[in-house]
Amino acid sequence: MAEVDEASKPLFAGLSDVSISEDIPVEGEITVPVGSPSHDDEYSTLDEPVKETILRDLKAVGKKFGHVMYPKKSTTLLRDWDLWGPLLLCVTLALMLQGGSADSKEDGGPQFAEVFVIIWFGSVIITLNSKLLGGTISFFQSLCVLGYCILPLTVAMIVCRLVLLGGTGTASFIVRFIVVVASFGWSTFASTAFLADSQPPNRKALVVYPVFLFYFVISWMIVTFSPSHSDGATDTGP
């Protein structure tokens, strides 16, 4: 065999003997076929305008938003995971939730960093929990699903802020409460629809419960959001 011969010769000595000449038939094609598909071969994403790049990513994010709002068992979120959507939602929610300035005596609502940390650390811990229990989902896929399913709660937060512009009475509280409860149920249901298939069958409840707790905590922060201590001009006068 060729290997036995080469062992007795110095290294790389046999390579100079090898050449592809015309009389040795070579199988297969090594050239890119030139034709109408060549337009894609020369077109790389480096050359496209920036607007198209951004729009493509935004469309992907938007499509996933649609999947969350109408959750049915699909693998789109899992297959093409990305973390832009969760980042966008998390920043929006944290911006809207931060409770007033850091007043000296007032133990107000969560600050921006606290909301951010809760959402991301909570997602990481839930993902670790599901993987430790034997789930087959990958780390970033799970982060993606949990982040995207915050969308109903973000919508609820926007609605709550709009309702709070109208007043802080009991009626507005009841409206806010109902909206937040509905979106909490929606979030949990959506994330369960995406995550359930990847878990071992007799541990599904063990995996779903932390997700429930996570969205419950976020809903609690949304329901208890009261901007009056940051505005300082509402109930009690000077």
Place this chain on the structure above:
Amino acid sequence: MTQQRRKPRAFKGQQQLREWRLSVICNFKNLMMPKTCLPPTGMPPLSALEIRTSKPTSQRRSLGNWSRNADSDKTELLAGQRKSAAFWTFEYYQAFFDVDTYQVLDRIKGSVLPLPSKNFVRLYIRSNPDLYGPFWICATLVFAIAVSGNISNFLVHLGQPQYHYMPEFRKVTIAATAIYSYAWLVPLALWGFLMWRNSKVMNIVSYSFLEIVCVYGYSLFIYIPAAILWIIPIEWVRWITVLVAMCLSGSVLVITFWPAVRDDHRRIAIATISAVIILHALLAVGCKAYFFDAPQIEVPGVSGSIASVPRFC
């Protein structure tokens, strides 16, 4: 240590000394890697001493992970060779989450209903301690206490005009620190103490660190419905809830740990059990006092003076 009687260990030769040392190391390794360390001779160590103390074989010493019956010894030995992943791999930690839903629910049920004949560790944990229960029960308890405390304060101060509702988010961090410290540091201290006593006095039963963490974690479950009941702003309801919760979970702890200290000196055994109960009670009462304001009796004259506190708008 002012103890006069301090029996030095008597080893009949190097073999027994070596076995004892290896068993201590083994026990320590079982802390980190459950079910992976087998005793040097293939039998539970100190068997010679057990024969000397002439205990019936049904109460043979268990290093927490081996059962007492002969036919299950084989399965336990085989189980002990199952996983020996290194502690930096993911599979090592997966061994701590090897529970199904019904097992977790059974353990929770066992922690709430103490029966004198049923040792929680022996019946439910049974050499499969998990970290799922302790971690998520503590997390739920943290948020239950914070949320219930917030709601109850809101209800207590509802009629007062000068009260301004605050979500009090800082209290979540305080609750988390307190509860997680209790659920993880107290088992560490208790485990260290029991190991130290084991080196001095022969104990029939001893538990590994993870099993103690498991017992403590599951015993905190009763405080979750108790925290929700504390929303009711009536003082005697709260105290009755505290007492019932403490009795139930405290008795589970006592039933679990009494066999481990029973053979020690009387005073030390009682001191250990009392410390366990007192710490448990302290946690309950402390949480209630800190997170839940006492319902105040309305005095018309007082409220006027409070309204004069300047507000920083």
